[in-house]
Amino acid sequence: MVRCTQSMFCQSYRGEDSLGSLAYSQRMSTYSAEIRRTTHGVAHIRAETLGSVAFGQGYACAAxxxxxxxxxxxxxxxxxxxxxxxxxxxxxxxxDFGYLALGVREWGQRMLDTQPTEILELVSGYAAGVNRWLAENGTDSLPQWCRSADWIRPVSPLDLFTLYADVALMASGRNVVEMVGAAQPPDAEPVVGPAADQPIIPPDHPGSNGWGFGSEVTANGRGMVVANPHFPWRGDGRFWECHLTVPGELDVYGVSLIGTPLVQMGFNRHVAWTHTFSAGHRFCFFQIHPGSGPSSYRFGEETREMTSQAHRISVLDNGELSHLDRVLWRTHHGPMLDVPFLGWSAAGGFALGDSNDGNDRFLGQYLAINRATSVDELRTAVHQKQGLPWTNTVAADDHGEVWYADAATTPLLSEETGRRFEKAVDEDLVTALLFSQRVALLDGSDPASEWVGADGAPQPGRAPIGMLPELRTTRTAFNSNDPYWVPSPDERLDPAPTLCGLHGRALSPRTRMNATILAGRAPSGPSADGWTSEDAEAALLDNASLLAELLIDEVVRRATGVAVVTVDGREVELAEAVQLLTNWDRRFDLNSVGAIIWREFLASFPEAELRNGGSLWAEPFDPQRAIETPSGLHPAPLGGGHDPILTALGRAVLVLEAAEIAIDSPLGSVQFVERSGQRVPLHGANEVEGIANVVAPIGNFARSDLEPLEAEELPLIAGRTERTGIRRGGYSVTYGASFVAVMGFDERGPVAKGLLVYGQSGDSRSPHHVDQVEAFSSKSLRPMHFHDEDIAADPHCVSVTVTGSTD
Structure with a gap:
């Protein structure tokens, strides 16, 4: 390992490779990459070929x-x-059975057999890099929970392609894989089904913020993007930060999900982009009505037979391996499900329809995005590939062009079926319940509920890109996980296909706060000459609460002079809470006193009321004034009856008391993350309060990893932990701001600052497991070095060259 020095690469261009698989395998037998690690362990990888740069990426990520x-x-x-x-x-x-039924291994094999040469080059190189690190280092030095584990083995390109099939299903089938694996007909021997205490996808989670600024609103007339995805802080849904350079062919900086090649969010020399989790539907549950037998079902005027397939897995029991066989069933819609509380009975069941099943396009999609030299090129790449599986996109370039789109792969319903579905969301209890967990429920016996075809669709039954919502502008665009129809403070989009998200529905407090920021009406905003990167950074980390700005003065006035309020039969004194809210800075910073009272006050109101009105707001949501409404505090009841506002304030005091938290505690003393044996205080808030900077103890996907927790979970607070994440002793953060980046351009090219908040390393013994969350705690974003001379000048830069082969 050596100190970094600036080096020059020959700027030659190699066109698209069209060699056959045999010639490819012979030519790509060896790899070489230079890996330079800079501050916080960021890996800058340079190589002469795509295969070699992926080799370096796999090697460094495996480390x-x-x-x-x-x-x-x-x-x-x-x-x-x-x-x-x-x-x-x-x-x-x-x-195990669920993944067999989903066919991800066969899907991986199909990609291995059919992907373009460049994609094979990337994936084969990545696998070789992982295996090279494993061969050099073994497993004896891994973290204790997996040290010397015999399940940590060399990986193949087929293994990686199979993993990428699962990544494509991150917003859909993988969330119900245990339901697929446990689904048995009513006349079969019962099996143990999945736990019923975890939502399929948590309501309004996982989240993200993405902002795009164009030439009309920036101080230098160039584009700028703020990336703020909210993803898990542990397990498999984490990002890893890197900079990939193949001279003349690729030069891109950003983050990728662990184990994946290329960059999924970031910037190159001319364009920056980010993603947010789409509120559209990637999958449907088709309600199945039984036919003449337990494995038959009605479809229109006919009865159809399900198909079955026997699967076998190996099971370790008391140190011995045995085989377990299970037959799983499938309709023409997709595999059957064992949905908790609803199940599969003689009365019927549910089958899965997944829009990303068979999406082989996403790796090629990201290679094209990584190479784009403008917003126009990036947009064209998305339109041509149609490979984005589950995200919105916000992009801007060095000319100041901005693009927003929800171009994620989406099922297409007929207009009539779409209207029926939207009506059912409002009127049918089961449809509404599943909709709250991002599942669209359709009648599997009605042919009219089938996904429909359209010209230009990437697959049958999917919406073609020309139907999906998008906005081109030179002002601002954003998304904060609400449906597409409000993509900027001053633009509204027309209705798109129903499963892109319901048009005209109330926005979340966080979406309203993001729009307020971009409109320049928040406490932190643009300079007199327009937005600068410093302005955007300050606005993102300002931690101001929109709902506090809108409501707290009226709440304080209502509660002032009220000595006690009765809550659940208890008399609660309000004076101290009122005084703390009066003096609160209306932010969720480390030293903010009163923030936790406001959080628990708001949590007494259901999510629908925070969005729509109810007993909190005076003026309900109005789609013609989507960002400004709801507004005003709901008036006190006539005649001095029960006041929900005062009750909510009293309940906040009781919740904090139950959690053994003093109500005058600064936020940073009770909101934290346990990392590497340290408790790091954290600013920010969750979905309740209406701020941009999200950190939270709740909101993750159901975990699909086996990594142990770093600290014992604190005791629950019944009826409230699931709302705000509060536990006895505080708020232990597991989710939220992950890749935080402000990405702009100047005359040299890209200029960016940011952090991978939870750190570059998953090993708690590494300094790079905790260093960036400490920097985030102090709001200290790091320069993201793109230019060679800046990388070489980094005070922590060290360089190593790694080589290997596929043999």
């Missing part, structure tokens, strides 16, 4: 996250039960 990658490959190979036994509620057994 930071090999256990996570190996665990996920074990999962998609349906080998969890083989190494870890049945699992709680037979979770490993059901997962």
């Amino acid at each position: 930071d996250h090999l256990p996570t990658l190996a665990d996920q490959i074990l999962k998609v190979r349906s080998e969890r039960a083989r190494f870890f036994g049945r699992g709680e509620n037979d979770c490993h057994i059901n997962s």
Whole structure:
């Protein structure tokens, strides 16, 4: 390993390779890459070919996250039960069978057989890099929970393609894989089904903020993007930061999900982009009505037979391996499900329809995005590939062009079926319940509920890109996980296909705050000459609460002079809480006193009321004034009856008392993350308060990894932990701001600052497991070095060249 020096690469261009697979395998037998690590362990990887730069990426990512990658490959190979036994509620057994039924291994094989040469080059190189690190370092130095584990083995390109099929299903099928694996007809021997206490996808989570600024609103007339995805802080849904350079062919900086090549969010020399989690539907549950037998079902005027397939897995039990067989069933819609509380009975069941099943396009999609030299090129790449699986996109370039789109792969319903579905969301209890968890429920017996075809669609039954919502502008665009129809403070989009998200519905407080920021009406905003990167950074980390700005003065006035309020039969004194809210700075900073009272006050109102009106707001939501409404505090009841506002304030005091938290505690003393044996205080808030900077103890996907927690979970507070994440002793953060980046351009090219908040390494013994969350705690973003001379000048820069082969 040597200190970094600036080096020059020959700027030659190699066109698209069209060699056949045999010539490819012979030519791509060896790899060489230079890896330069800079502050916080960021990996800058340079090589002469795509295969070699992916080799370096795989090698460097394995150094930071090999256990996570190996665990996920074990999962998609349906080998969890083989190494870890049945699992709680037979979770490993059901997962193993579920992935077999979803066919991810066959999907991976199809990609291996059919992907373009460049994609094969990338994936083969990545696998070789992972294997090279493993060969050099072994497993004896891994974290204790997986040290010397026999399930950590070399990976193949097929393993990686299988993993990427699972990534494509991150917003859909993977969330119900145990339901697929446990689904048995009513006349079959019962099996242990999945736990019923975890939502399919948590309401309004996972989230993100993405901002785009164009030439009309920036101080220098160039584009700027703020990336702020909210993803898990542990397990497989984490990002890893890197800079990839192949001279004349690729030069891109950003983050990728662990185990994946290329960059999924970031910037190159001319364009920056980010993603947010789409509020559209990537999958449907088709309600199945039984036919003449337990494995038949009605479809229109006919009765159809399900198809079955027998699967076998290995199960470790008391140190011995045995085989377990299970027959799983499929309708023409997709595999059957064992939905908690609803199940599969003689009265019917549910089948899965997944829009990303068979999406082989996403790797090529990201290679094209990484190479784009303008917003126009990036947009064209998305329109041509139609490969984005589950995200909105916000992009801007060095000329000041901005583009927003929800171009994620989406099922297409007929207009009539779409209207019926939207009506059912409002009127049918089961449809509404599943909709709250991002699942669209359709009648599987009605041919009219089938996904429909359209010219230009990437697959049958999917919406073609020309139908999906987008906005081109030179002002601002954003998304904060609400549906597409409000993409900027001053633009509204027309209705798109129904499953892109319901048009004209009330916005979340966080969406309203993001729009308020971009409109320049928040406490932190643009300079007199327009937005600068410093302005955007300050606005993102300002931690001001929109709902506090809108409501707190009226709440304080209502509660002033009220000595006590009765809550659940208890008399609660309000004076101290009122005084603390009066003096509160209306932010969720480390030293903010009163923030936790406001959080728990708001949490007494259901999500629908925070969005729409109800007993909190005086003026309900108005789609013609989407950002400004709801507004005003709901008036006190006539005649001095029960006041929901005062009751909510009293309940906030009781919740904090139950959690053994003093109501005058500064936020930073009770909101934290446990990392590497340290408790790091954190600013920010969750979905309740209406701020941009999200950190939270709740909101994750259901975990699909086996990594142990770093600290014992604190005791729950009944009826409230699921709302704000509060536990006895505080708010232990597990989710939220992950890749935080402000990406702009000047005359040299890209200029960016940011952090990978939870750190570059998954190993708690590494300094790069905790260093960036400490920087985030102090709001200290790091320069993201793109130019060679800046990388070489980094005070922590060290360089190593790694070589290897596919042999």
